[in-house]
Amino acid sequence: MSKYIKGTRKKAGKSPGTLIHVGDYTSENIELTMIEYNKGFSKISQLDSIEECFSMKETDTIKWVNIEGLHDISIIEKIGKKFNFHPLMLEDILNTNQRPKMDDYDDYIFIVFKMVYYNEEVKEIVTEQVSFVLVDNYVFSFQEFKGDVFDGVRERIQSGKGNIRKLGADYLIYALVDSIVDSYFFILEQIGNTSEDIEHKLMEEPQKEVLQSIYSLKREMIYLNNSIWPLREVIGNLTRTDSQLIKQNTVLYLRDVYDHVIQVIDIIESYRDIMSGMLDTYLSSISNRTNDVMKVLTIFSTIFIPLTFLAGIYGMNFKNIPELEIPWAYPAFWAVTIIIVLVMLDYFRRKKWL
Amino acid sequence: MSKYIKGTRKKAGKSPGTLIHVGDYTSENIELTMIEYNKGFSKISQLDSIEECFSMKETDTIKWVNIEGLHDISIIEKIGKKFNFHPLMLEDILNTNQRPKMDDYDDYIFIVFKMVYYNEEVKEIVTEQVSFVLVDNYVFSFQEFKGDVFDGVRERIQSGKGNIRKLGADYLIYALVDSIVDSYFFILEQIGNTSEDIEHKLMEEPQKEVLQSIYSLKREMIYLNNSIWPLREVIGNLTRTDSQLIKQNTVLYLRDVYDHVIQVIDIIESYRDIMSGMLDTYLSSISNRTNDVMKVLTIFSTIFIPLTFLAGIYGMNFKNIPELEIPWAYPAFWAVTIIIVLVMLDYFRRKKWL
Amino acid sequence: MSKYIKGTRKKAGKSPGTLIHVGDYTSENIELTMIEYNKGFSKISQLDSIEECFSMKETDTIKWVNIEGLHDISIIEKIGKKFNFHPLMLEDILNTNQRPKMDDYDDYIFIVFKMVYYNEEVKEIVTEQVSFVLVDNYVFSFQEFKGDVFDGVRERIQSGKGNIRKLGADYLIYALVDSIVDSYFFILEQIGNTSEDIEHKLMEEPQKEVLQSIYSLKREMIYLNNSIWPLREVIGNLTRTDSQLIKQNTVLYLRDVYDHVIQVIDIIESYRDIMSGMLDTYLSSISNRTNDVMKVLTIFSTIFIPLTFLAGIYGMNFKNIPELEIPWAYPAFWAVTIIIVLVMLDYFRRKKWL
């Protein structure tokens, strides 16, 4: 549960604008990759130092600089100095507990997003913060860890398919944002599968573990919901921005992504309804089971308790029990017993307990 | 459940604007039908190729071109090229997991809707995406499958009844939208019938299957609700649009459809309340049943357990039990037994357990 | 339940603007009544044909023409032709499944309302659609059935009490709307009485029928709520309208009605809260009863089962049971029995089960 607030305290009490990396993961190397492209060509290069990408500032190619790993603060500082970024923005890049948001600093646009993916190892949804800075024809993307959901975008740039190479850096931003929103659909699909599994278990005899599954699913929905709502706001703001950096044509595409975000929200809403239904089903199944157990007990008890009483009668040692002397008394006793059993069974059958 | 997100992933990672059909159904032939009409005449024709309808671009008749089946991308591409449509719009036509929406591209209006109908075979509500493009005096409608809810409109055009032939292509759009909204009423009527069935079952002894019925109904309501809310927005936007393509007179009619959508929303809301009431009734019926079972058990047990104890007493082998020697002891035992039974029954009757 | 959607389908597929009566009731005669009045006089007259009222179009008296029964479409058509009404409005008058609404057609105002009353025969709340058209100094009111809630208004016109005769046709509209809103208070009062009855039953031993009563009440609240919310909107719009037909002075009165509608909404809201409280009380009463039944069973069982065991011991046929030979063993057995019973009773008393 602590993941909802992890790390936020590390900074408390520090001066705002102080660059401190707030995150879990500081062992790996930081990877710097630059993709440079225009209509005619594209080139991927691994950078040894961040300064390498500054030199091309004057060329008119579009440059996507991807920084994977945030623990080397000096990289952020160098970029900040070179492009004259606001210290608060640099701080926000490093604070990986940011709420998704967009800040429009006239000369550049800063966007923070949450990328979601399913971690196969720990079997739970993991989110990773990605920040984008759009400045001139540079797009900087800052990720916490290696690995992302942008491979489709890379491929399109390299192959030159679609119009990604024909359009500007703002279109690249759109393409990246689109990939992130798509990652939500992927997660929802997996949640859909899990949810179907649970439903099947609910149809049969549901065990206590089912409740756990429903709640862990529900918690994941809460988590997703918390990530997607600010996304909606951010993308909505992007479509309405009057920044010079986002061209009118790209706004059209962003509106499309906006529709997808709304759709994600709708699906999440539906799943929440469905899950609360599953919960009710589970609870009513417990009640039904208690009911079934009670019926078995009641049937057995109400049949045999009177019979035991009857047997008890003729086990009494009274001097003078005339029935005991009758020769056909014992078979008669059995006959009565069987009749009582049949009457009771019929009674229960009519009550639909059998 | 997967229907909430079916197909959306097929596109993920592709370049936006790439035309890919995202849907289930690709085996049938695509059917192209054109209805051409004006005040004086109307003509239905099956088209062999989509180009046939382009030639009449200059005539002032209204042309409704209905495309049933989306898997032949070339048709969409040809229309797109001819009328110079935006690639995003073409993509949206093919992506059948679109959320209902309206996009106003100045020269043409694009509308995506969900048409609902009850599939008798699989016994569940099915939705089909229909997109409309209104351009000049053309109306293009793109459907996923054959069969639709527009027969009434076709008939009115052919018979010339009402003022459909007197008014423009925007009125045709209205008529089509109206038919779609009517299809929701039809579904709601069927849901109403099912819901009445369930209520009758709830009045009697409700079985576990009832819970399933309530939930499948509830899920259908969630599904309908998700389709109708964007509809409201879209039609609302249509009535407020300042597009030249929608005439003032038609806006009046659209406002009428808007009222119907609101009514659909109200009805859905009512059904949701009613269903949550049915759920409570079901749950309380389980509790009531457990209560009834308990009562039967308790009555039998509390009557016979003391009597069995009494019989046990006189079955003891103590040397010296004076009662055993009394000649009228056995009849007295029976008398006591009967008195105890009567007292207990009276006690239960006063407790209203009988 | 079908009343939420009754009749709507009859029209589906027809051309909009086609006049078709959508309603249940077509056997009675249509009654046409006209009340003509001004400051000085008032006159009620039964009309044989609707044309009779057209002739006075030029006089400056206020004319309230009340049409009870909608199945004779020709009457509506004649009025429509005479006053040049929009076909959609005429259609809305006939479609008695309209949502309450106000349409301002510049030269005339069209208002649809739901009037509620309690049908003593079927013991449920019935709604009837009433439409008003305010044009020049005519007020047309269209009702589905005979009988309405306007007798107070008629009386005031005839007696000349208050200022109804001094003010214009818009004030008449206000007076009629006020009567309709008052009818909601009347229904709420009856619901209040029923709800008090149910509460008394809940205080005692609640039976299964109570649940039914709560739900039928709840459903009526849903129904009322659905009718009153659009009313709020409509009257709100009336108070804000810039139509020439509604004078400033009347707006003041309408604002008063608006306050009443808000009050109705508040009361409904309170009743819904109260009803959900009654439901909880009912459910907890079932649990409490199960608890009581369990206690009786447990007390009897836990007292007698050990005793029966004890009796069983001394009913065994072991050769060598020394107690059997002791002369005072039998009285001692009884003493032990009584002690055990007393101890148990004390235990249960301390547990507050007795």
Next chain:
Amino acid sequence: MSKYIKGTRKKAGKSPGTLIHVGDYTSENIELTMIEYNKGFSKISQLDSIEECFSMKETDTIKWVNIEGLHDISIIEKIGKKFNFHPLMLEDILNTNQRPKMDDYDDYIFIVFKMVYYNEEVKEIVTEQVSFVLVDNYVFSFQEFKGDVFDGVRERIQSGKGNIRKLGADYLIYALVDSIVDSYFFILEQIGNTSEDIEHKLMEEPQKEVLQSIYSLKREMIYLNNSIWPLREVIGNLTRTDSQLIKQNTVLYLRDVYDHVIQVIDIIESYRDIMSGMLDTYLSSISNRTNDVMKVLTIFSTIFIPLTFLAGIYGMNFKNIPELEIPWAYPAFWAVTIIIVLVMLDYFRRKKWL
């Protein structure tokens, strides 16, 4: 429950503007009190007739005329005639089922409020309608019954403490409104105490009466909530009014009252949450109790039923039961019995049922 709609019907069907007192209480004398004050002096006087206060209309002192009792309509009529008040306003004063509201009639302001206090006799919250009219430097206050929450204001005027005598009639309105809002805090404090009592009862063994207490508390909250929300609106409107009668300085004070109203709403909201928590606690305590009862039954039954069977075995009359002949069989039987009991007890202890 009928208090939510009491009296409203009395007026239904009457002409609006007809002055009819809608209320319960008509036996007492009406009390007319006037407090006249300015910076330098203050004077309280009992008026015999309302006309006495009209004569000072030209003086520049502030005059607060308090009317306790509404059944003498002539008083209201006289004031109305003298100050030329709108008939609707006079009607609203008399209709004590008004929703709190503010009407700005340019020359005067009309405010209706609900004052709450705890009636010690009937042990429930009582509300009383108070209307204020602010006109020139008159403040008229109309109350239903004798006794109010304004003693603090009176005292401040008489003692000249604070700046009440230095500021105008609008400040007096503020002071009165402030007293009314304070009365809500007083009621909430009492509800807080009751709620703490209930909580203590819930910690122990909760009885059925607790449910009743929770619900009567809940109902009182519904009632308070219904009164306070319109208050918020009214005071909000007062702070935003552009009436000449409310000076800018007073608006500042009114904003302070507005903050208090918001605080009352917050507290009510918290109490509602707390009460729904108490309800859940109560319901779960019933379940827990059933559980406890079941455990006692189960422990006793599962220990003694097998033992009784065992005793039954050796009570059989088979010819050939070798154990019966063994001399140490009886002690052995007891040994087995004791071992079984110990094993069972251990089992239950490990299950944490003991």
Next chain:
Amino acid sequence: MSKYIKGTRKKAGKSPGTLIHVGDYTSENIELTMIEYNKGFSKISQLDSIEECFSMKETDTIKWVNIEGLHDISIIEKIGKKFNFHPLMLEDILNTNQRPKMDDYDDYIFIVFKMVYYNEEVKEIVTEQVSFVLVDNYVFSFQEFKGDVFDGVRERIQSGKGNIRKLGADYLIYALVDSIVDSYFFILEQIGNTSEDIEHKLMEEPQKEVLQSIYSLKREMIYLNNSIWPLREVIGNLTRTDSQLIKQNTVLYLRDVYDHVIQVIDIIESYRDIMSGMLDTYLSSISNRTNDVMKVLTIFSTIFIPLTFLAGIYGMNFKNIPELEIPWAYPAFWAVTIIIVLVMLDYFRRKKWL
């Protein structure tokens, strides 16, 4: 619970503007601390009397005057007189039951906040009211008790780290507000830990105390929620203010705090969802336990009750029971017994009760 409304009544009936301290704690000395700083230096000094800080009114250093303890009204009065503050503001400082708010009095800004911290002694969340007044380059902060969450800010001023000394008094306000919002994160972290503890207990056999823990947690969330919502509003207003006292640059920082507040609200929302999930888990665990208890009872009873009956049969004293004479009858009886037990056990195993 009374903490929601503590003290508010003390003032009721008093003249507004009367300075009365509404709070619990009046024994300690009031501590006056002034931190004076500008770009170049910083100085902390304990003040003996509040007048000491007035003398530097003309210097251009920034002065943060911190008053801990509110029971000496004369201090507030002196400040009020010196800076010409509005009496209502002074009253608000003393009334420690204020709702967080911001009042912009043109020449100065008044802000009331709630600071939260976890009181280790009483083991519950405590809130303390802090008011800020920003006037010229003075910042006055008024606290109820000694101890606060501002140590980080003090340290930054003294060490000159960050840009706190370079920027104005409005930045100081920002830094203080930021510390307060951070204190919410700290509390949420502790709530997160408690909540994890409860979850672990729920996984095992949950006891009745768990319900108490959930509710006390839930109540704390209600409490936090009530504090944070007005905070959102206040900080939102600060970012939108057009006051000259807040510079544009600081607004950027405040927007950052605003984002944090939104995040706090999101986290609280998530925790509320999680807690309601825990409640459901607890309730279903009671049902499950009842179910388990029932199963044990039913298994024992249904196995042994028929067997006891059988033993009872052969304990009867009928003359003529042929089985009694058969030599192998007794072993046969045992065989039958064991077969019955095995059949029953298999039946229960197939029912998954074992």
